[in-house]
Amino acid sequence: MDEDDMDYLEQADSDDDHGFEYSDDDTDNDDGSQDVENMYYKAKGLKEDEPEDALKAFRAIVTSQSEKNEWGFKALKQSTKVLFLVLQRPADALATYTELLTYTKSAVTRNYSEKSINSILDYVGEGGKSGKKKGGVGGKGSVKVDVEVLEKFYEVTREALAESKNDRLSTKTNLKLAKLWLDKKEYTRLNKLIRDLHEAISAGDDSDQSKGTVLLEVYALEIQMYNETKNFKKLKEIYNACLQVRSAIPHPRIMGVIRECGGKMWMGEKKWNNASEDFFESFKNYDEAGSPQRIQVLKYLVLAHMLVGNEINPFDSQETKPYKNDPEITAMTDLVDAYHRREVHTAERILRDHKATIMDDPFIRQYIGDLLRTLRTQYLLDLIKPYTRLELSFLARQLNIDKDEVEEILVGLILEGKVEGRIDQVGARLELDRHSALEKRRYAALDKWTTALEGVHGAIASKSGGSGGAASERMMMGGGFEIMV
Numbered sequence: 129m130d131e132d133d134m135d136y137l138e139q140a141d142s143d144d145d146h147g148f149e150y151s152d153d154d155t156d157n158d159d160g161s162q163d164v165e166n167m168y169y170k171a172k173g174l175k176e177d178e179p180e181d182a183l184k185a186f187r188a189i190v191t192s193q194s195e196k197n198e199w200g201f202k203a204l205k206q207s208t209k210v211l212f213l214v215l216q217r218p219a220d221a222l223a224t225y226t227e228l229l230t231y232t233k234s235a236v237t238r239n240y241s242e243k244s245i246n247s248i249l250d251y252v253g254e255g256g257k258s259g260k261k262k263g264g265v266g267g268k269g270s271v272k273v274d275v276e277v278l279e280k281f282y283e284v285t286r287e288a289l290a291e292s293k294n295d296r297l298s299t300k301t302n303l304k305l306a307k308l309w310l311d312k313k314e315y316t317r318l319n320k321l322i323r324d325l326h327e328a329i330s331a332g333d334d335s336d337q338s339k340g341t342v343l344l345e346v347y348a349l350e351i352q353m354y355n356e357t358k359n360f361k362k363l364k365e366i367y368n369a370c371l372q373v374r375s376a377i378p379h380p381r382i383m384g385v386i387r388e389c390g391g392k393m394w395m396g397e398k399k400w401n402n403a404s405e406d407f408f409e410s411f412k413n414y415d416e417a418g419s420p421q422r423i424q425v426l427k428y429l430v431l432a433h434m435l436v437g438n439e440i441n442p443f444d445s446q447e448t449k450p451y452k453n454d455p456e457i458t459a460m461t462d463l464v465d466a467y468h469r470r471e472v473h474t475a476e477r478i479l480r481d482h483k484a485t486i487m488d489d490p491f492i493r494q495y496i497g498d499l500l501r502t503l504r505t506q507y508l509l510d511l512i513k514p515y516t517r518l519e520l521s522f523l524a525r526q527l528n529i530d531k532d533e534v535e536e537i538l539v540g541l542i543l544e545g546k547v548e549g550r551i552d553q554v555g556a557r558l559e560l561d562r563h564s565a566l567e568k569r570r571y572a573a574l575d576k577w578t579t580a581l582e583g584v585h586g587a588i589a590s591k592s593g594g595s596g597g598a599a600s601e602r603m604m605m606g607g608g609f610e611i612m613v
Contacts, residue, residue, distance in 0.1 A: 340376030
């Protein structure tokens with residue numbers, strides 16, 4: 129018994145007898161139903177080994193019924209599956225599916241018809257992969273379907289649902305199609321469908337609590353589209369709109385998608401702290417949903433964490449600790465350890481040795497330059513501490529980079545005030561102003577001391593009145609304070 133029968137039995141079991149008594153006249157009908165049932169299961173037994181004969185048997189069931197009933201519906205459902213998954217004839221499968229939709233109005237319950245439609249659209253959308261796993265019916269791998277035929281499957285579904293006024297399933301069908309266009313990178317079709325979904329949501333009942341949830345699902349598709357097309361202006365607009373939706377109980381996977389795209393947006397703006405926060409929220413949502421994407425987002429979280437320059441290990445948190453020893457994560461764990469120890473050469477070796485788990489991701493690869501620059505900057509600051517003068521060529525050898533890149537890093541540190549000194553471009557040296565820095569700290573300390581004394585004097589003067597205050601002022605003025613510099 130496959131999932132088709134299980135679905136039907138579930139809906140049949142829900143239709144209780146309620147104590148009706150049946151007359152003897154029903155005996156003939158029962159016998160006829162039994163014959164059709166035997167024909168159906170005999171046809172099912174031919175699906176894998178003799179699919180053409182199975183199709184003829186299923187068609188015989190449909191034509192033998194004077195009225196549309198559940199056996200005709202089930203026969204058409206099986207025919208659609210055989211044509212699409214086994215014989216790989218999507219156009220013929222579309223024809224039987226279109227005929228099947230005419231049975232949904234009266235032949236079967238709404239619940240069973242919805243399950244059947246969703247099942248068919250799932251394996252159609254995934255090119256036969258999901259159907260092969262679930263139904264035990266397999267062809268020669270993924271089915272190649274023309275985009276026009278694929279779109280037609282969803283178009284006839286929407287037309288049938290519009291006639292039956294099943295708005296809920298119609299919206300779900302449009303969301304499935306939108307996801308399909310996103311996966312196939314059909315952005316023009318996707319953009320049009322997203323506009324239609326927004327119009328349907330706007331026209332819906334404001335009291336419907338699911339309205340906000342559906343809106344977030346649409347936003348999740350939209351934000352992925354803008355992320356992939358690099359339209360960061362629209363991405364930020366949708367991201368902010370997502371955060372304003374309040375009356376929604378979205379699936380955690382949806383929020384994982386939104387937060388992941390938000391993190392990527394902040395990374396593009398080099399706002400590492402914001403990116404780290406969004407990636408963490410995304411990871412938690414994916415983890416709750418059981419999505420494998422949590423591993424990839426955890427890598428993004430670790431990357432953003434290092435770019436922030438945070439000394440706290442990201443794997444110390446309760447949520448991330450269980451994944452510290454995951455084979456896909458161990459390379460990032462080693463990279464974090466190298467970062468905290470300021471071992472730039474170790475970090476470079478890890479990046480070379482774990483190309484598959486780190487560098488093969490185009491998003492991570494995009495920011496490895498920023499990560500290495502941050503690490504080299506920290507290493508350089510530690511390296512120059514004991515010296516007053518260093519050759520740029522020496523620093524270049526220590527960092528294993530070009531002399532020009534060393535000079536660029538040093539210029540940035542000097543401009544940011546993190547290094548007190550200057551670059552002698554003629555002699556190609558870094559000269560540090562150790563004494564100058566000491567003098568500045570000394571005068572800054574004296575300035576603080578003077579400010580404190582003035583504050584004490586002001587407090588005494590305000591508390592003293594008349595001659596007492598004047599006497600105090602003369603005593604302070606004549607006290608002979610002398611600051612030696």
